Structures are given as structure tokens and as C-alpha cells.
Amino acid sequence: MITVTCRYCDSPTIITNGRTKSGQQQDHGTACLFSGTLDTKEEARKEKEHLVEKLHHERVSQRGIARMTGFNRKTVVTLVKKSRSHQAARQKDPSFARKADY
Ligand SMILES: [Zn+2]
16 A cells, blocks of 8 residues: 655645646645645756756757747756856866766
């Protein structure tokens, strides 16, 4: 039997509490009064952000990246800027030298 536990207190006393606008199951923890979804989309977003960095490295256009990932183009611009500043920090720091992980 699969027991679903609360995201915050790991208590198994959870009841379903309808759906979100996007159709995700919402739950209500009766022990800590938590209310919301148990599985967040955080992991999927992190993966997509990494994909943006990779596509930018392959010189895909910002609009192309936006079409492929489903992000807004402004979000793509922000992520690319973020990855650029990360690369700049990497080049200054000698511990990152000669470490190709892309
Ligand atoms: Zn809880």
C-alpha cells in the first residue's frame, strides 16, 4: 500500500482537497493544516532552465528557445543573463578552470 505523506510534517493524515486551475491534486494535511499540492513542479522547471542554458550555448535564438521550452522570451533573457554572470564568475575563479560540464 502506498501511503502519501504531508510535504511539511510527514504525517499520513491527509485528505484530498480538490484540484488547482491546472488540474493538479490539492491536499489538506489535518495534522499541520497544510493546504496545497504535494508534488511541486520545481524539478521540472530546474531541468528546463538547464535546457535554456544548453540551447543558448548551441546559439539557438531567444525566440527559438522560448518556443521550445514554453518560457516567455523575457524569462529566457533573464536566464541567459544569469548563466552569463555565472560563467564570468567561473572564469575568474581558478578552481573552475578547465572544467567543461556543459
Ligand atoms: Zn502536515
